[in-house]
Amino acid sequence: MRAPHPSLRRAVAAAVLSGVLLLLLGLVPTGSAHATVTPRAAATPVAANGQLKVCGTKLCNSRGNPVQLRGMSTHGTQWYPHCLTSGSLNALANDWKADVLRVSTYVQEDGYETDPRHFTELANSLVQQATDRGMYVIVDWHMLTPGDPHANLSRARQFFTDIAHRNKDRNNILYEIANEPSGVSWSRIKSYAEQIIPTIRAIDSDAPVLVGTRAWSSFGVSEGADESEVVNNPVRASNIMYTFHFYASSHRDEYLATLSRAAGRLPVFVTEFGTQNYAGEGADDFAMSQRYLDLMADKKISWVNWNFSDDHRSGAVFKTGTCDRSGPWTGTAPLKPAGVWIRERIRTQDDFPTA
Incomplete structure (x- = not known):
């Protein structure tokens, strides 16, 4: 076995020190040190693709080639930080x-608003990991x-x-500024985006x-509209994408058609989806889910599945208690059926997207 390169030794030493300091501060769960x-x-x-950027309707790597990212979302970090350990994150990567x-930082529901410093540092720790x-x-x-x-x-x-100051020099970060707006007009959401993006x-x-x-x-779509309101009145900013979420058992052909049309006109990133109903529970509909995945592969739409925890719902990939x-x-032994299914679809890609 070769001796590690000096830069690798320095990186590991820095990671050890960072992990120890965070543990002493009580900002990350035991077992998640670097x-x-x-x-x-x-x-x-990241080594293969570098800094990502939006080019036309696609997400592209540092060479301007379209890429499709595939991965997982945490559950709320206020509830399931113990699912985000060095072992689980090693498994996700390797x-x-x-x-x-x-990294899902809830604002309400015992999240960020209760302890901004803690949840900011927890997010930063997970970014580092x-x-x-x-x-x-x-x-x-x-x-x-x-x-x-606007309420937040x-x-x-x-x-x-705070997050941008800590991570501004990284080439692997994306900022999702509003998870799931509801009950408000597109113009209201656009107004918010045009204040947070600057x-x-x-x-x-x-x-x-x-x-x-x-x-x-x-x-x-869930409130009787469609993508035309965004196409006709886009956010005034560059290097942005619009998010789309679906749960295959509940969101059928109308949603699939909307995603297909939108991706032809706008840069779209599916930052959350599940193979179950809109609550992330109930029976898995793998057939409908595969139709979505086939569309996203064809159009190079990046996606993230919900969720990397052992919540009791069928949408959490790990068996309860893991x-x-x-x-x-x-x-696959620790996984629920949805976990087995989604792991396989992440694993079947190349080691990194270089198309």
Whole structure:
């Protein structure tokens, strides 16, 4: 076995120190320190593709080639931080071969508003851990209720200011500024985006920004609209994408057709989907889910599945109790049927998207 390269030794030493400091501060769960990072054998997604940018309707790598990222979203970090350990993240990067981790920081529901410093540092820790493993990372401002993003405008300004200052020099971060707006007009969401995006751009000018769409990020379909309102009145900013969410058992052909049309006119990133109903529970509809995945592969739409936890619902990939037992994390034994299915579809891609 070769001795490790000096730069690798320095990186590991820095990771150990960072992990120890975070543990002493009580900002990350035990077991998620960086000291046990397992690097990929081959080039990582970030090493292969570098800084991402939006080119036309596609997400492109540093060479201007379209890429499709595939990965997983955390559940709310206020509830399931113990599912995000060095072992589980090693499995996501190396066993699942995921390109991207979405870090879901809930605003309400015992989330960010209760302890901004803690949840900001927890998000930063997970960004670091994704970086250590060569994955891209989406920082998700998981506003849900209330559905008007303006209700959390000042909190969002502070959160993204803090996150961007810490991570502005990274080439693997994307900012998702509003998870699922609902009960508000597209113009209201657009107004919010045009206030938050400059806050980020003043600090981090390179990272793509992901903008939620009306009616739980359905391009308005769930409230009787469609993508035309965004096509005809886009956000006044560059290097942005619009998000679309679906749950295959509930969201059928009308939603699939909307995604197909929208992706022909707009840059779209599916930052959340499930194979179950809209609550992430109930029976899996793998046939409908595969129709979505086939469309997204054809149009190179990046996607993230919900969710990387052991919640009791069928949409959580791990069997209940896995996180409390700290694994095992690899293979299919600890997975529910949805986990087995989605892991296979992440693993079947190349080690990194270079098309």
